[in-house]
Amino acid sequence: MKFIRNIFDNLEPKMKDNPFLHAVYDGFETFFFTPNHTTSGPGVHIRDGIDLKRTMVFVVLALQACLLFGMWNIGHQHYLSLGLYPGLTESFFTKFLFGALQLIPIIIVANVVGLGIEFYFAAKRGHAIEEGYLVSGMLIPLIMPPDIPLWMLAIAIAFAVIIAKEAFGGTGMNILNIALTARVFLFFAYPLEISGEGCWIAYDYNILHQLFGMEGSTMQALGMSAVPEGGWMTRVVDGFSGATPLGLAAAGGWEAVTNATLPTGGAQYSVSNLFWGIIPGSIGETCKPAIIIGMIFLLFTRIASWRIMLSMALGAVLTGLLFNALGSNAFLEVPFYYHLIMGSFLFAMVYMATDPVTAAQTNTGKWIYGFMIGFIGMVVRVLNPAYPEGWMLAILFLNVFAPTIDHFIYQQNIKRRLSRVA
């Protein structure tokens, strides 16, 4: 610690003159050491020992389980679609390495582009650099398909950070969730890369292939991949379908989901596979236990709001029950509890809806906010054939309405307390 402190102390005089360098310096210094800011002026202001930076880092820590699982799962799904290594622990490290090579460039691009823009605006406005983006920079890779082209990712992140965050005034001022804005941009701008059946398994955007032009044979020599007949890496084994559970459910109900089989034998979307996340999907959202670990951590440290999580789950379950009661087509008849493990419900609930900046601020508001997300998300998922999944759109929609919800709660409070006076 002393060593790092010395480095910062030596650097400070050099950085002081240039506003950009000083902003960067300040950002890193407060990242390593809790700043000893005290409240000035009259009155008692108690500062919590945990400041914004520490809060943000806890969320990043909570995401690590999803990240590690995602790395392995990218490799596992890739080899599975080629008909190789169906066992879970078979070639464990090869799968892990494949996933890491796929995921690390995504993380690097997400952070370099986002933090670059963030640093630029912070220096220009004389703000301190906050770690708000570290969370977005970790969330964004986890909600992307593993095969997302890096340039698209860079454009989406630039769009999200500039339009959704900096235009509104930077960290803490954004109306929309940054990570979801990046995703929704991709969803509408490049729909083929982020929705449908073809994008959830990594094939040809592997970094080795992209950057170094490594051919299949080299990869094979390294034990990275087997080259199937007729082409490298893009040819899947016969009978393999990229259909997602929700796509199948929309077409044929729960039966169609459980009937999907892998070419290597066994059900593709059995309940246990869905729960453990051994399915194709966005990088971080498949593994429910990993998300639950993060959820417990966030609830224990009181960073995420349990009210939002609970009310969102309630909203989804009640809407699911309502759909079951209506039951006029196969998708409506899918039992409501399976909706909780299909798609990205849990990830959206734990990490997206609970974003403290964009969610409702009042406690009653949080209940309404969460419940409405649960309801609208289910409606979009089940009733709207244009969008396969609803949570992203539902959360962004409610983000917009959160200040309005709060406004009415405030007015209600004022009215109630006024009547006490009168």
Add this chain to the structure above:
Amino acid sequence: MSEVKDIVVEKVAKEPLFSNKNKALLKDPLDDNNPITVQVLGICSALAVTSQVYPSLVMSVCVIFVCAFSNLSISLMRNIMPGRIRMIVQLIVIAALVTIVDIFLKAFAFDVSKQLSVFIGLIITNCIVMGRLEAFAMGNKPWPAFLDGIGNGIGYGVILIIVGALRELFGAGTLLGYPILNAEDGSWLASIGYTHNGIMAATPAAAMFIIGILIWIQRSRKPQLVDIS
């Protein structure tokens, strides 16, 4: 008294056709008083017709025509029409001009007329036209009013063409129909994985973002335009 009057008459008679004041009428709407980015008028059609450059261009020409000649006619009539019915008169003038434009387009540019469809007719409700009539033509002489109409039409058109060009270039890879960014199968851009942007091509939301960013750039360049109310 009579002396003062003489001086005024002399001054008016001497004012050249393109005096500085009249030039400003043409120039101001291009930047400092742009109908779209500063007055925030005419957004509806700016979002709707700007998916390509050509329709934006035609739309701009139509609005310039309608704006200029409605300003001219209303300015000519401004002293003889009763104030209470001025809105009706203005609307009739605009509607007549829009009908002329509409019929002209149907006769000579049927394709683009179909593409612009209802938006030509909706020039009647374009706030820029009505706004300039109320704000300028009702209180100014015909020649300045005519210039003001042209200036505002061009100010509107410039933004339309910028938005149309960006949307066509990144949404479809063409400009005025000529391929610039060719991303068809087998092209170089396709081989490095380039795809056209669906937001730019299909949704008017792109136009809203572009106009928003234009406003952002303009106001950070000229802080006096920032209006915090």
